[in-house]
Amino acid sequence: DKAWTDVIAVCDLEPGDATSVTLGSRELAVFDAAEGVFVSLARCTHGAANLCDGHFDGTHIECPLHQGLFDVRTGAPKAAPARVPLRMFEARVVDGMVQILI
Ligand code: FES
Numbered sequence: 001d002k003a004w005t006d007v008i009a010v011c012d013l014e015p016g017d018a019t020s021v022t023l024g025s026r027e028l029a030v031f032d033a034a035e036g037v038f039v040s041l042a043r044c045t046h047g048a049a050n051l052c053d054g055h056f057d058g059t060h061i062e063c064p065l066h067q068g069l070f071d072v073r074t075g076a077p078k079a080a081p082a083r084v085p086l087r088m089f090e091a092r093v094v095d096g097m098v099q100i101l102i
Contacts, residue, residue, distance in 0.1 A: 020052035031072040034058040045084035
């Protein structure tokens with residue numbers, strides 16, 4: 001069964017940016033986006049880059065390695081060479097804590 005699991009306190013996020021969080025065996029990217037908090041796996045689906053090292057404009061994360069682009073609201077790839085969507089997690093904020101359903 002899935003359960004809501006604490007990831008990081010909202011106050012520990014990089015404001016308006018992407019924060020890398022290790023949760024068990026998962027490396028997550030937590031995006032403080034214009035439309036809320038979104039969580040994906042941190043690794044780019046194109047190669048061995050942590051997306052949190054890339055440029056975040058509040059909606060799209062640009063991979064630091066080859067400049068692939070993803071919409072963090074959906075995980076959808078938006079610019080080559082990114083083709084495979086990001087693995088997104090259902091996320092919510094409760095009492096100042098970011099949680100995901102895993
Ligand atoms: Fe991210 Fe290539 S590793 S675009």
